[in-house]
Amino acid sequence: MSLDKLLTRVFFIFSLSTLSLSAVHAASALKIENAWSPEAPPVAKVLAGYMKISNLSNKDIKIKAVKSELFERIEIHITQMKNGMMKMVKQENLNIKAKGHIVLEPGGLHMMLIEKLKPVKAGSVIPLTLSFDNGETVDIHLKVKSSDEPQMKCGSKCGSKCGSN
Ligand SMILES: [Cu+2]
Numbered sequence: 001m002s003l004d005k006l007l008t009r010v011f012f013i014f015s016l017s018t019l020s021l022s023a024v025h026a027a028s029a030l031k032i033e034n035a036w037s038p039e040a041p042p043v044a045k046v047l048a049g050y051m052k053i054s055n056l057s058n059k060d061i062k063i064k065a066v067k068s069e070l071f072e073r074i075e076i077h078i079t080q081m082k083n084g085m086m087k088m089v090k091q092e093n094l095n096i097k098a099k100g101h102i103v104l105e106p107g108g109l110h111m112m113l114i115e116k117l118k119p120v121k122a123g124s125v126i127p128l129t130l131s132f133d134n135g136e137t138v139d140i141h142l143k144v145k146s147s148d149e150p151q152m153k154c155g156s157k158c159g160s161k162c163g164s165n
Helices: 003-027 156-161
Strands: 030-038 046-055 061-067 071-082 085-090 101-104 109-116 125-132 137-145
Touching: 030 125, 046 125, 046 137, 061 071, 101 109
Parallel strands: 030 137
Antiparallel strands: 030 046, 046 101, 046 109, 061 125, 071 085, 071 109, 125 137
16 A cells, blocks of 8 residues: 555544544533542542533433442432431432533532542542433543632531631
8 A cells, every 4th residue: 555545544534533523522412510529538438529410402311320440339319408317318310401400519419439449639530430311421530629628618607616616
């Protein structure tokens, strides 16, 4: 094969792969933003994950599963008050309404990353794969934020408990 032909072929394959990549990207019905996880002490086996997930399509989409190579399993929970007690309730097939979004944040919906398999430090990332019932899978990275960065500032809610020590 002449160099000319080889170059043409390489260029052709390259354009094809670029095309298919952008096609896949354009078809995505889901957008995930601000994905993060608060750093936990090294002995902690369970971490939390937060993010915003938007459904850009005209149909409801459910979250089927979430996986990470760094954790045994991942569940989606909601924190609720029941009889004056904080309780976490597992959410199966969590729905994201057409053109809607859900926010996973401290004190509400969250991902529970269970049974840490490798150390996770602030400044690193946790790879996650989310699968949805529309057939899409989305790979994201949770940014692990140091506990020095205040996640919850002491506001009026803490009242007299603030600074009492
Ligand atoms: Cu939880």
